[in-house]
Amino acid sequence: MCRGRNRKDGQPAAGNFCQGYTLVEVLLAIFIFAVVVSSVYGAYRTIFTIIHSSEKHAVLADRGGFVLSRMTEDLQSLILGKSGYFLGEEQSFAGARKDNLSFLSSAQIILGKTDMPRGRVLIRYFAEVDDRSGLFSLYRSEVAIMPGVKLDEEVTQKYLLCSGLKEIRFTYHDMAGSVVTTWKSDSDDTGKDQATPKIPFMVELELVFSENTSAKKTQVFRTIVALPQQGDR
Numbered sequence: 001m002c003r004g005r006n007r008k009d010g011q012p013a014a015g016n017f018c019q020g021y022t023l024v025e026v027l028l029a030i031f032i033f034a035v036v037v038s039s040v041y042g043a044y045r046t047i048f049t050i051i052h053s054s055e056k057h058a059v060l061a062d063r064g065g066f067v068l069s070r071m072t073e074d075l076q077s078l079i080l081g082k083s084g085y086f087l088g089e090e091q092s093f094a095g096a097r098k099d100n101l102s103f104l105s106s107a108q109i110i111l112g113k114t115d116m117p118r119g120r121v122l123i124r125y126f127a128e129v130d131d132r133s134g135l136f137s138l139y140r141s142e143v144a145i146m147p148g149v150k151l152d153e154e155v156t157q158k159y160l161l162c163s164g165l166k167e168i169r170f171t172y173h174d175m176a177g178s179v180v181t182t183w184k185s186d187s188d189d190t191g192k193d194q195a196t197p198k199i200p201f202m203v204e205l206e207l208v209f210s211e212n213t214s215a216k217k218t219q220v221f222r223t224i225v226a227l228p229q230q231g232d233r
Helices: 023-076
Strands: 086-089 100-105 121-129 136-144 159-173 183-185 202-209 219-226
Touching: 023 100, 023 159, 023 202, 023 219, 121 159
Parallel strands: none
Antiparallel strands: 086 100, 086 183, 100 121, 121 136, 136 159, 159 202, 202 219
16 A cells, blocks of 8 residues: 655655555455355255245145045045944054054045046054154055955055154044044944944044154144944935
8 A cells, every 4th residue: 555645757756655455454355255155054044944944844745634635535425324434543663653544435546547446445654763863754555455355464465654753642532532543433333223334433643753763852743534424325
């Protein structure tokens, strides 16, 4: 940096001198630049974190809504009468619930044009553990009830509905308002005073999504399905 005045011929006058920026000025400029860059980067990172989080919540909402909608449709097509069957089992793994649910229904998934409705099907909802994450994956299976087919046969084909579940809870409400976590009703339960198997009045479905098994922050999807009763049909 030059200070002083020049002579008329353009040459520096006597006593003029030139000097550079001092260390303090350089450090101050670096500090100001660092503050500006940090502020811009912080705002950039915050915006993209919000966008990523919103997209993730939207995906989970779509996934959870689809699964609950599928289960609701299956349950509302429940088979009633003496051949009815409904089995809800409370299961757990490492302290977390992963309940199973099986029932006879007329709802079916048609995957192709050649697929034909098969009447009654045994629908099962069950969970399996993901060895990598320790979270649960929820599966659905359906088996056509044909002559010679037993209800306790092993599942031969299953469809993955969703993964990343920390818990899967099914609870059952009866007409008296009692709530239980297990339910069994089939033709073997019928007696002289009960012409048809007794089924729950309502089923509460709850899916708990999480990033990992130790995460405290979860996203819960819950719905209650009123089941058709014998007098409704």
